[in-house]
Amino acid sequence: MVTDISPTGEEKGGGSTERVIPTTIRILENDTALIAGITARAELVFASAGDALQVPMSCVYQTAEGQTAVAAVENGKVRIVPVETGVESDLNIEVKPADGAELNEGTAVILSPSPELYDGMAAAPTV
Numbered sequence: 001m002v003t004d005i006s007p008t009g010e011e012k013g014g015g016s017t018e019r020v021i022p023t024t025i026r027i028l029e030n031d032t033a034l035i036a037g038i039t040a041r042a043e044l045v046f047a048s049a050g051d052a053l054q055v056p057m058s059c060v061y062q063t064a065e066g067q068t069a070v071a072a073v074e075n076g077k078v079r080i081v082p083v084e085t086g087v088e089s090d091l092n093i094e095v096k097p098a099d100g101a102e103l104n105e106g107t108a109v110i111l112s113p114s115p116e117l118y119d120g121m122a123a124a125p126t127v
Contacts, residue, residue, distance in 0.1 A: 001026045002044065052086050052094035055109055060085060060093055064115045070095060071113040072103065078110070078121040 003026050009019035025042060027034060034040060059070050063080060072079045081103045086094035097103040110123070 052096050054092045059109045061113045071110040073108045073123045078123045
């Protein structure tokens with residue numbers, strides 16, 4: 001459990017340009033190999049979602065029918081995929097295909113889709 005986060009970062013030292021943000025955590029389990037008062041490195045996970053894909057925020061849009069979706073491009077055609085959204089960052093958002101829909105890792109998606117897109121519309125992927 002995080003008990004304190006410094007409001008400012010500190011230089012790491014030793015000629016490094018990295019900065020660290022001192023954070024105090026309370027370990028809830030008694031059977032750890034940690035020693036009180038010793039500096040340790042920890043990874044803080046604020047939110048997570050399993051079995052989800054991550055896409056740029058600009059890929060997710062509202063269809064003309066009001067569904068949250070992404071527009072995939074397969075075999076030169078647009079395929080509208082209804083999605084449920086999950087954890088988001090400043091740039092990316094996790095998406096899961098809605099019931100009955102399919103979206104796989106590696107599928108090309110349109111970065112800034114328009115609500116005027118429709119299933120089967122011709123599309124050419126760009127690099």
